[in-house]
Amino acid sequence: MKRIDQNWNGQLKEYKFEIYDDNKNxxxxxxxxxxxxxxxxxxxxxxxxxxxxxxxxxxxxxI
Structure with missing residues (x-):
């Protein structure tokens, strides 16, 4: 990617979500x-x- 975009930063983003049951646990x-x-x-x-x-x-x- 550095060949295409010199400003490219290959950092990973991570998102974490909680999963709840019907009782909000x-x-x-x-x-x-x-x-x-x-x-x-x-x-x-x-x-x-x-x-x-x-x-x-x-x-x-x-042309």
Whole structure:
């Protein structure tokens, strides 16, 4: 990701929620973890590069 966005910080955000039963007793927890910003995998980057090249060629042909 640093190749795309020099300001990218790969920090994880974590959210924890309590799960209650009908009697308002805590019976468990739900934990959600995700990256703070967008994260692309290597395959995603390859696809985007191919699409950019393809769009460039199409625009040249169209002109």
């Amino acid at each position: 805590v019976i468990g927890y739900e934990k959600i973890i995700h990256y703070d910003s967008i994260y692309y995998m290597e395959n995603d980057m390859e696809f985007l590069n191919i699409m950019n090249k393809f769009m460039f060629i199409i625009s040249i042909i169209s």
